Amino acid sequence: MRLSDKVAVITGASGGIGAATVAKFVAEGARVLAADINREAAEEVAARHGDQVLAAAVDVTDYAQVVGMIDQAVERFGTLDVMLNNAGIGSAKMLLDHDPAEDFDPVCKVNQNGVYYGILAAAKKLQSLGKPGVIINTSSIYGTMASEMTFSYNTSKAAVDMMTKCAALELAPLNIRVVAVAPGRVDTPMLRQYEALGLWDHIRREQMRGEFTQPAEIADIFAFLASQESNCINGVTVMADDGFAQFKYPLLPEAVS
Numbered sequence: 001m002r003l004s005d006k007v008a009v010i011t012g013a014s015g016g017i018g019a020a021t022v023a024k025f026v027a028e029g030a031r032v033l034a035a036d037i038n039r040e041a042a043e044e045v046a047a048r049h050g051d052q053v054l055a056a057a058v059d060v061t062d063y064a065q066v067v068g069m070i071d072q073a074v075e076r077f078g079t080l081d082v083m084l085n086n087a088g089i090g091s092a093k094m095l096l097d098h099d100p101a102e103d104f105d106p107v108c109k110v111n112q113n114g115v116y117y118g119i120l121a122a123a124k125k126l127q128s129l130g131k132p133g134v135i136i137n138t139s140s141i142y143g144t145m146a147s148e149m150t151f152s153y154n155t156s157k158a159a160v161d162m163m164t165k166c167a168a169l170e171l172a173p174l175n176i177r178v179v180a181v182a183p184g185r186v187d188t189p190m191l192r193q194y195e196a197l198g199l200w201d202h203i204r205r206e207q208m209r210g211e212f213t214q215p216a217e218i219a220d221i222f223a224f225l226a227s228q229e230s231n232c233i234n235g236v237t238v239m240a241d242d243g244f245a246q247f248k249y250p251l252l253p254e255a256v257s
């Protein structure tokens with residue numbers, strides 16, 4: 001097993017990607033603190049995995065709660081090895097329709113500040129424990145691609161990519177790796193918002209192979225990056241988008257419809 005005896009903290013743990021990653025990490029031998037702003041949903045995820053998973057209600061926009069989350073993991077499981085900053089929210093409004101307080105600030109608070117707080121709290125804890133570790137951040141293809149109606153989301157994910165690089169550089173002397181993963185379109189509640197807009201089949205046809213990525217496929221990549229097998233990968237955002245960011249649309253959409 002890749003993550004035997006490892007202790008991981010995962011935020012956004014009851015969402016599509018988060019819950020799949022909790023299951024994958026447990027299957028690989030890790031003990032996991034599953035944190036989410038939705039307490040009930042986090043407890044449901046934890047209940048699937050017995051003593052190996054502890055649920056925590058945590059709002060990642062509050063630094064004190066993030067510090068408390070890391071302390072709780074160490075108190076319960078005795079150490080910390082992996083921090084996965086995965087909680088995120090979307091945005092969907094044209095720039096000229098923005099009210100900053102509603103359409104920009106909340107997205108950046110979760111996707112940018114939340115990741116920053118997780119990096120900082122985990123790094124300080126690893127330093128105090130005198131241990132190496134891995135910090136993984138969930139970015140997006142939209143951290144590097146522009147798209148309509150998602151100004152705030154893309155901006156926040158670009159920040160995740162840069163925080164990953166800067167943190168990797170400063171934390172390398174402590175033997176802490178910092179990496180990010182940029183999923184493309186993953187079939188989770190976040191993506192299902194397109195269903196309500198009547199765009200589900202349209203965006204599915206934009207996928208190079210005509211299908212969305214599954215949450216478990218992203219979980220596999222997180223497990224690899226959390227493990228010793230990826231020891232020489234550091235300071236980068238790994239694209240996990242089935243090629244979407246390289247080409248955006250297939251040349252012949254009807255070929256995959």
Ligand SMILES: NC(=O)c1ccc[n+]([C@@H]2O[C@H](COP(=O)([O-])OP(=O)(O)OC[C@H]3O[C@@H](n4cnc5c(N)ncnc54)[C@H](O)[C@@H]3O)[C@@H](O)[C@H]2O)c1
Pocket residue numbers: 011012013014015016017018035036037038058059060061086087088089110138139140141182183184185186187188189190191
């Ligand atoms: N689904 C996709 O296509 C896709 C693509 C690229 C990147 N991502 C990223 O993957 C990550 C996981 O998204 P998902 O697709 O599983 O979405 P999701 O909506 O299923 O899960 C997100 C989770 O984050 C939690 N959350 C929201 N705000 C929080 C806060 N303040 N504190 C703690 N938890 C909070 C939610 O309760 C939810 O459980 C996000 O960072 C998202 O931006 C998703």
